[in-house]
Amino acid sequence: KNQVEQSPQSLIILEGKNCTLQCNYTVSPFSNLRWYKQDTGRGPVSLTIMTFSENTKSNGRYTATLDADTKQSSLHITASQLSDSASYICVVSENNQGGKLIFGQGTELSVKP
Amino acid sequence: EPEVTQTPSHQVTQMGQEVILRCVPISNHLYFYWYRQILGQKVEFLVSFYNNEISEKSEIFDDQFSVERPDGSNFTLKIRSTKLEDSAMYFCASSRSNSPLHFGNGTRLTVT
Numbered sequence: 192k193n194q195v196e197q198s199p200q201s202l203i204i205l206e207g208k209n210c211t212l213q214c215n216y217t218v219s220p221f222s223n224l225r226w227y228k229q230d231t232g233r234g235p236v237s238l239t240i241m242t243f244s245e246n247t248k249s250n251g252r253y254t255a256t257l258d259a260d261t262k263q264s265s266l267h268i269t270a271s272q273l274s275d276s277a278s279y280i281c282v283v284s285e286n287n288q289g290g291k292l293i294f295g296q297g298t299e300l301s302v303k304p
Numbered sequence: 305e306p307e308v309t310q311t312p313s314h315q316v317t318q319m320g321q322e323v324i325l326r327c328v329p330i331s332n333h334l335y336f337y338w339y340r341q342i343l344g345q346k347v348e349f350l351v352s353f354y355n356n357e358i359s360e361k362s363e364i365f366d367d368q369f370s371v372e373r374p375d376g377s378n379f380t381l382k383i384r385s386t387k388l389e390d391s392a393m394y395f396c397a398s399s400r401s402n403s404p405l406h407f408g409n410g411t412r413l414t415v416t
Contacts, residue, residue, distance in 0.1 A: 225404065232409070232410075233409050233410070234308070234395050234397075234407030234408050234409045234410055235347065235395075235407050236407070237404035237405065237406075240404050280347070291349045291352065291360050291362070292339075292347075292349060292405065293349070294346045294347040294348070295346065296345075296346050297346075
């Protein structure tokens, strides 16, 4: 069964610190992997999207990595800010249209002052 | 920046009633989607829509559900006879071809 698993489930860090979130997937076929940020009560917002051939992609303080051989991805957040507090969701797409996305449970990140 | 807008933000309905959730996708997008998120659970795919027809749907999207693009701007999700287990946050999304999906802020549906 196609699955996306994330760890840790939740994480508390101090403002200014870095953190890394993990994602393992068993989705096949695989088209691309996305990281989304979801604030409470809001829709998910895209952070990065990586295809099979991409190993790393950055978006400001967010850097995502992808190892398609081991089916693992990580999201590294540098110099965290209070506004980074949110759920970070790993999402995998089976096809190029990107419609049927398979979502992970998310990692709930809390950044404390 | 253009946004996907959804109305209402919160809908309360009685079991067995019909509801229509409304979405206005981003204007130059061609692909439209509905997802739902039951409280505390993962976001789940319901249906994708392209060129005025359903292109893919999940097992969740049974005969009680239907989608429509009644005009050039709106995209609706109808649930014919709501059940308690339909209570969830329903997200509409849109995209151009192989690009990130843009999600709306959701409609929270509460079935009592």
